[in-house]
Each structure stands twice: as structure tokens, then as C-alpha cells.
Amino acid sequence: MSEQGQTEVESPDRRAFRVEVRSFLDAHAEPLAEVDPWAVSDFPDDAEAEAYFSRGRAWQATLADHGWAGITWPAEYGGRGGDAWMGRVFAEEAARFGSHSGFVSATIAMLGPTLLAWGSEAQKQRFIPPLLRADEAWCQLFSEPGAGSDLAGLATRAVLDGDSFVVDGQKVWSSCAQFCDWGFLLARTDLDAPKHQGISFFLMDMSTPGVEVRPLVQANGSTHFNEVFLTGARIPVEQLVGDLHGGWGAARMVLANEAAFIGRGGGSTAHRLVELARMFRRQDDPVVRQGLADAFIREQIIRLLGRRIRAALRQDGPSVVDPALTKVFAAESKARNGQLATAISGAAGVVGPDPVGRWVQAELINRFTISIGGGTTEVQKNNLAERWLGLPREPWSDKDLPWRDVPRS
Numbered sequence: 580m581s582e583q584g585q586t587e588v589e590s591p592d593r594r595a596f597r598v599e600v601r602s603f604l605d606a607h608a609e610p611l612a613e614v615d616p617w618a619v620s621d622f623p624d625d626a627e628a629e630a631y632f633s634r635g636r637a638w639q640a641t642l643a644d645h646g647w648a649g650i651t652w653p654a655e656y657g658g659r660g661g662d663a664w665m666g667r668v669f670a671e672e673a674a675r676f677g678s679h680s681g682f683v684s685a686t687i688a689m690l691g692p693t694l695l696a697w698g699s700e701a702q703k704q705r706f707i708p709p710l711l712r713a714d715e716a717w718c719q720l721f722s723e724p725g726a727g728s729d730l731a732g733l734a735t736r737a738v739l740d741g742d743s744f745v746v747d748g749q750k751v752w753s754s755c756a757q758f759c760d761w762g763f764l765l766a767r768t769d770l771d772a773p774k775h776q777g778i779s780f781f782l783m784d785m786s787t788p789g790v791e792v793r794p795l796v797q798a799n800g801s802t803h804f805n806e807v808f809l810t811g812a813r814i815p816v817e818q819l820v821g822d823l824h825g826g827w828g829a830a831r832m833v834l835a836n837e838a839a840f841i842g843r844g845g846g847s848t849a850h851r852l853v854e855l856a857r858m859f860r861r862q863d864d865p866v867v868r869q870g871l872a873d874a875f876i877r878e879q880i881i882r883l884l885g886r887r888i889r890a891a892l893r894q895d896g897p898s899v900v901d902p903a904l905t906k907v908f909a910a911e912s913k914a915r916n917g918q919l920a921t922a923i924s925g926a927a928g929v930v931g932p933d934p935v936g937r938w939v940q941a942e943l944i945n946r947f948t949i950s951i952g953g954g955t956t957e958v959q960k961n962n963l964a965e966r967w968l969g970l971p972r973e974p975w976s977d978k979d980l981p982w983r984d985v986p987r988s
């Protein structure tokens with residue numbers, strides 16, 4: 580029996596693999612029944628936030644130590660060298676447990692495939708094994724105060740000086756940067772080229788002199804985001820990924836993997852919504868029941884789309900499902916789940932300070948994490964319209980202009 584009650588006849592090697600996965604998880608992972616279903620990961624307390632981050636890292640190390648990190652990644656860089664179906668079987672079995680790698684799984688998903696495709700042999704050997712084991716935690720240093728949706732307009736500068744680049748500028752919205760050891764950074768290395776053609780991709784040690792991380796306090800008191808100020812920070816030339824000025828290809832690969840990661844769907848919200856309906860005695864309400872079935876259907880669609888996209892990304896082939904599509908779908912699904920949670924719980928859920936109330940509030944508010952992070956829904960829809968519907972491009976007057984001549988606020 581596979582997840583969600585589908586019966587499949589498995590080949591003997593798959594069955595044996597599943598047994599191996601189960602025995603690892605039974606021995607090391609936290610059973611779902613022992614996990615608080617109403618826990619949220621917004622921590623006003625910095626120590627709690629750091630402890631949560633560290634627990635994710637520790638689980639990633641456990642996975643790596645037992646050969647379950649990077650199941651499809653090449654064995655020479657610390658992966659298992661397995662097939663796509665192995666990753667699926669592992670994910671199906673792991674869904675019965677609460678252990679997860681938290682934030683580091685996002686940057687592993689973004690940076691790992693990018694380094695495999697664009698990194699030098701020395702970079703792969705140096706950086707992929709500790710990335711996979713989370714011995715080194717990574718943050719994404721892309722967005723700037725003047726470059727979010729228009730990322731290619733970024734203004735952080737990197738100037739070659741001897742055997743290192745000197746970096747000056749500012750990044751923003753850098754998730755968990757205060758806990759990370761390394762960052763993957765986009766910086767402008769050619770001011771005279773059109774904006775997409777003058778960007779380079781760097782790996783930067785966050786303890787480099789001239790790197791200052793300042794947490795941003797959100798309305799709920801947590802500090803998930805940071806500003807990162809770069810003042811004369813030196814990055815050795817060996818940490819340039821790909822060609823000088825040619826970083827946009829690697830950046831796009833990070834963004835595609837980020838969209839696929841965000842759109843993959845996480846644990847089952849539908850089942851928690853059912854539990855919520857029971858708690859508030861709304862399970863017989865026909866409108867609520869329709870909403871719950873709808874949530875379940877959306878969750879299944881996201882899971883299946885995510886599976887196809889990940890398989891295509893792993894094989895570096897064209898995907899029949901654009902990562903932008905599943906990200907947009909997941910963002911809209913998250914918004915509908917938040918509305919359903921508040922409709923079920925009513926005022927008690929929206930204002931309640933108890934764990935269930937906090938979960939409902941997080942479901943409602945966190946819709947924006949998916950619809951903005953990793954590229955906004957509006958921008959993803961633009962991309963889909965151009966790539967799949969053949970609609971005309973948005974006006975793009977600065978396409979061939981040297982970056983230094985592009986008007987900026």
C-alpha cells in the first residue's frame with residue numbers, strides 16, 4: 580500500500596528498498612503521532628528560532644550519515660546515486676513521520692542542482708558534501724531593495740582585484756541569513772552590458788569581514804528575514820560559479836528549483852482542516868465538507884505535479900509541467916486553506932491565543948510567503964502566459980541597454 584491508500588504491485592527490488600527506508604525511519608524519525616499538529620514555525624523568540632533551525636540541520640545530518648540525503652545525487656559528492664523512484668518511495672514513507680530538515684532543505688534544493696550543473700569540479704567536491712549534510716548552512720542572497728521581481732536589475736557590485744572580488748551593496752529578505760555559514764550571491768560585474776549579461780554568481784562565506792547581517796523584525800515579532808550589507812567584502816576568485824558575467828543561467832536554475840520546491844506541497848493541511856472541523860463540530864456542515872474535499876483534491880494535484888517537475892529537473896530535461904504553474908497553484912491553494920480554516924473556526928480561531936488559534940492565524944497570514952517568495956504570483960503568471968500561451972512579452976524597453984543607462988529610482 581502506498582500513500583493515500585493507493586494499492587500498487589511493487590517489484591521485489593522496490594519492495595526491498597521500501598523495507599530498508601522503513602527500518603531507517605522507524606529507528607531514527609519522530610512518529611507523526613508525537614508531533615504537535617498545531618505547531619507553527621514563526622518564533623518571536625530568537626533562541627527558539629535558532630533551536631528550530633538547528634533541529635532541521637541535525638535531521639539533515641542524520642539523513643546524510645545513513646545514506647538518505649541526496650538520494651538521486653551522484654555518490655562522488657555525497658549523494659546516493661539512486662533513481663527517481665527511490666526518492667519517491669522515501670518521500671512516501673517519510674510522510675508518516677514528523678522529522679524534517681526545515682529551512683536547509685530549501686537551499687539544498689536550490690543550490691545543489693545548480694552547483695552540479697554549473698560548478699567546477701573543485702567546487703563540487705568542496706561544497707556539495709557539506710551542503711548535503713548541512714554542516715554548512717546556506718542562504719540565498721539575490722533580492723535587493725531595488726531588485727525583486729526585476730532581479731536582473733540588481734545593483735550590488737563585484738570588482739576583480741587581484742585574486743579576489745571586492746563586493747559592495749545590499750541584499751534584503753535574506754531568509755535565515757543570521758543562522759547561515761555561506762550565501763549564494765548575485766552581483767553585477769559588468770556595468771556596460773545589458774542587465775542580464777553583466778551578472779556573476781558567487782559563493783560567499785558569511786563570516787567574511789565586510790558582511791553585516793541585520794535581522795528584520797516582522798509584525799508577529801519573528802525575524803525570519805534579514806538585510807545583508809556588503810562593504811568591501813572579498814570573495815576569492817575560486818568561488819565564482821560559471822563564467823564571469825555569465826551568472827544569469829545559474830540564477831535561473833536556482834529560481835526554477837526554488838519554484839519547484841515551494842510548489843511541491845508539504846505535510847497534509849487537508850487532514851488538519853478535517854481535525855479542525857471536528858473540533859469546532861462543523862464536520863456535518865455541507866459547505867464545510869465541500870471545502871474539505873476541495874482542499875484534499877488540491878493537495879493531491881500539487882503532490883502529483885510536484886513529482887513530475889522534480890523528475891524532469893533531476894534529469895535536466897524539459898518539464899511538461901512548468902514549475903511556475905505548480906507554484907501559482909500552491910499559492911492559491913494555501914490562500915483557500917487559510918480562508919477555510921477561518922470559516923471553520925470563526926472568531927475564536929482568528930483571535931485565539933491558544934495553539935489551534937495560532938495555527939489558524941498562521942494559515943491565514945502565511946499565504947503571502949508562497950505567493951511572494953520565490954517570485955510573485957503575478958510575475959509567475961506573466962511567465963506562464965509568455966512561455967505556454969504564446970502571448971506577447973511585456974514591454975521590455977531596457978533589454979539591450981547597458982545596465983548603467985537603465986533608469987533607476
Ligand SMILES: Cc1cc2nc3c(=O)[nH]c(=O)nc-3n(C[C@H](O)[C@H](O)[C@H](O)COP(=O)(O)OP(=O)(O)OC[C@H]3O[C@@H](n4cnc5c(N)ncnc54)[C@H](O)[C@@H]3O)c2cc1C
Binds near residue numbers: 719722958
Ligand atoms: C517568505 C519569503 C522568503 C524570501 N526569501 C528570500 C531569500 O532568502 N533571498 C532572497 O534573495 N529573496 C527572498 N525573498 C524575496 C522575494 O524573492 C521577493 O520578495 C520577490 O521576488 C518580490 O520582490 P519584491 O518584494 O521586491 O516585490 P516587487 O518586485 O517590488 O513587486 C511588488 C508588486 O508588484 C508586482 N509586480 C512586479 N513586477 C510585475 C510585473 N512585471 N507584472 C505584474 N506585477 C508585477 C508584484 O507581483 C508585487 O505584487 C523572500 C520573500 C518571501 C515572501
